[in-house]
Amino acid sequence: MDVKIGLIGKGNVGSCFLELLKKKENYLHKEYNLRIIVIAIYEYDGALINEKGLDLDKIISLKERFREHKDWKDNIKPIDSMQKINLDLCIDTTPTNPDTGKPALNHIIDALNNHIDVISSSKGPFYLKYKEIHELAKKTKTYIKYEATVASCVPILSIKDSLNGNEITSIKAILNGTSNYILSRMTSEGVAFSVALKEAQELGYAEADPTLDIEGYDAAGKLVILANELLNWSKTISDVKIKGISKITPHTIELAKLEGFTIKHLAIAEKDILFVEPRLIEKDSPLNIGGTLNVIKLQTKYAGPIIIMGRGAGGYEAASAILNDLISIQKLRKRSIE
Amino acid sequence: MINLEVRIPDTPGCLIELIKPISNNGGNIFGILHHHDKKINNMIPVNISFELNAKLRERKLENIKDELRKSKIQIDKIKIGIEQHHFVVILTGHVFDTDVVDTIKRLASKKIKVSELQAKLTEISEVSDVKLKIDLPESITKEEMIDELDKICEEKDLTLIRS
Numbered sequence: 001m002d003v004k005i006g007l008i009g010k011g012n013v014g015s016c017f018l019e020l021l022k023k024k025e026n027y028l029h030k031e032y033n034l035r036i037i038v039i040a041i042y043e044y045d046g047a048l049i050n051e052k053g054l055d056l057d058k059i060i061s062l063k064e065r066f067r068e069h070k071d072w073k074d075n076i077k078p079i080d081s082m083q084k085i086n087l088d089l090c091i092d093t094t095p096t097n098p099d100t101g102k103p104a105l106n107h108i109i110d111a112l113n114n115h116i117d118v119i120s121s122s123k124g125p126f127y128l129k130y131k132e133i134h135e136l137a138k139k140t141k142t143y144i145k146y147e148a149t150v151a152s153c154v155p156i157l158s159i160k161d162s163l164n165g166n167e168i169t170s171i172k173a174i175l176n177g178t179s180n181y182i183l184s185r186m187t188s189e190g191v192a193f194s195v196a197l198k199e200a201q202e203l204g205y206a207e208a209d210p211t212l213d214i215e216g217y218d219a220a221g222k223l224v225i226l227a228n229e230l231l232n233w234s235k236t237i238s239d240v241k242i243k244g245i246s247k248i249t250p251h252t253i254e255l256a257k258l259e260g261f262t263i264k265h266l267a268i269a270e271k272d273i274l275f276v277e278p279r280l281i282e283k284d285s286p287l288n289i290g291g292t293l294n295v296i297k298l299q300t301k302y303a304g305p306i307i308i309m310g311r312g313a314g315g316y317e318a319a320s321a322i323l324n325d326l327i328s329i330q331k332l333r334k335r336s337i338e
Numbered sequence: 339m340i341n342l343e344v345r346i347p348d349t350p351g352c353l354i355e356l357i358k359p360i361s362n363n364g365g366n367i368f369g370i371l372h373h374h375d376k377k378i379n380n381m382i383p384v385n386i387s388f389e390l391n392a393k394l395r396e397r398k399l400e401n402i403k404d405e406l407r408k409s410k411i412q413i414d415k416i417k418i419g420i421e422q423h424h425f426v427v428i429l430t431g432h433v434f435d436t437d438v439v440d441t442i443k444r445l446a447s448k449k450i451k452v453s454e455l456q457a458k459l460t461e462i463s464e465v466s467d468v469k470l471k472i473d474l475p476e477s478i479t480k481e482e483m484i485d486e487l488d489k490i491c492e493e494k495d496l497t498l499i500r501s
Contacts, residue, residue, distance in 0.1 A: 243497060247430050247431065247465065247497045248430065248497075248499075249430065249458075249460075249465065249467060251458035251460065251466075251467045252428055252430050252458075252467045252499065254458065255428055255456060255458060255467050255468075255469040256428060256469075256499070258456065258469070259426045259469070261426065261501065263499060277499075278497070278499050279499065279500060279501065280426065280427075280428065280499055280500060280501040281501070282501075
């Protein structure tokens with residue numbers, strides 16, 4: 001089966017996805033009888049478009065100079081071309097404005113309105129307009145998947161399909177690698193918050209402006225998606241009680257240690273309340289993970305806690321989650337046809 | 339905490355008969371008080387205080403009572419004390435400038451008792467950290483305690499870190 005796709009955003013995640021798609025070309029054909037044809041790659045200032053299929057080898061080899069490719073056209077917007085080129089699936093990997101969810105939110109709405117299935121790695125639209133997006137997908141009979149929005153390749157959204165006979169009652173998680181790295185360094189080395197942050201920035205774990213990470217907004221967005229998806233809540237980011245970690249000092253951590261605790265920036269969904277805040281956890285808790293890792297503990301009604309952990313960021317990590325979503329959608333499409 | 343008032347015969351080995359059922363049922367004994375001065379008809383009043391696993395308390399206490407009766411130990415009174423829950427929280431911010439004594443008093447007015455305080459003092463212009471050990475009677479829930487602390491912290495611009 002041929003699947004014509006359009007990729008919006010050729011940044012790190014988008015580029016890694018194209019590379020992964022090439023590497024998995026034979027596997028997708030052999031295992032799922034899928035031939036993925038990338039016919040459009042959109043950027044903010046134009047697009048690469050070829051309705052017969054773009055030459056991915058050439059585009060990958062050009063790296064940042066992809067605008068030199070013969071199929072590049074200036075000033076083409078996804079909304080203008082999406083319908084004309086008859087896309088089956090749209091993949092959005094654009095960075096989002098945390099307050100508006102744009103431009104990813106617009107891309108998603110445009111694609112769904114044009115009856116095109118959507119995969120997104122941009123979390124903004126889902127922590128702001130989760131309900132509306134799902135209602136639109138239902139109305140337009142399209143599929144929407146967004147595994148990469150929470151903990152990247154860690155399959156925490158799709159785990160729901162494996163727990164149909166159970167019930168998730170609450171969630172406790174570490175969903176931001178930057179704040180976890182900072183607290184881990186403050187705990188292990190006793191360094192000040194500002195020193196640990198600078199180190200994280202030098203290593204590429206923190207943005208030049210780390211506010212969204214250290215003040216808990218990034219984790220809060222992911223928590224909303226998790227709670228809506230796994231607990232069937234209907235929340236937005238404004239429902240989360242958020243506290244950051246910037247006021248924590250090495251002294252705070254020393255005091256916690258005296259009682260056998262450590263401090264972690266936890267995202268919690270329980271009893272209809274959402275929190276992101278620094279919490280004391282016991283040293284031997286499974287949530288006490290170091291570095292930039294993410295961990296999610298699901299409390300279930302019939303099987304106690306289930307814990308899943310992994311790398312919560314990175315280009316190939318997100319790309320693999322997107323590819324998994326792509327396969328899932330094609331399986332659903334196949335089933336609906338049968 | 340459970341306080342048991344019994345009377346045992348003033349004969350060797352009788353105290354063991356009192357302790358054994360408590361020990362057999364997982365009781366953690368805190369103290370035993372003999373009232374030799376109050377001996378009547380060769381029976382000595384004894385007070386014994388101990389703790390049992392909270393979840394199994396009722397069942398275990400019934401076992402202990404049965405075993406004591408079988409050993410002919412007369413039970414006069416059983417007093418089950420209010421169970422205290424202990425919590426540790428850390429407050430960070432200008433904890434002293436905003437009057438930590440007032441913070442403790444306000445908690446006490448809601449029956450939330452601070453039993454221990456440990457602080458890391460810094461320069462006066464910098465923020466400090468205070469660890470509080472809090473005893474909570476059964477009549478107050480953890481959520482109510484957190485609500486109270488949240489109110490104070492919001493008012494005094496402190497950060498509450500709890501378990």
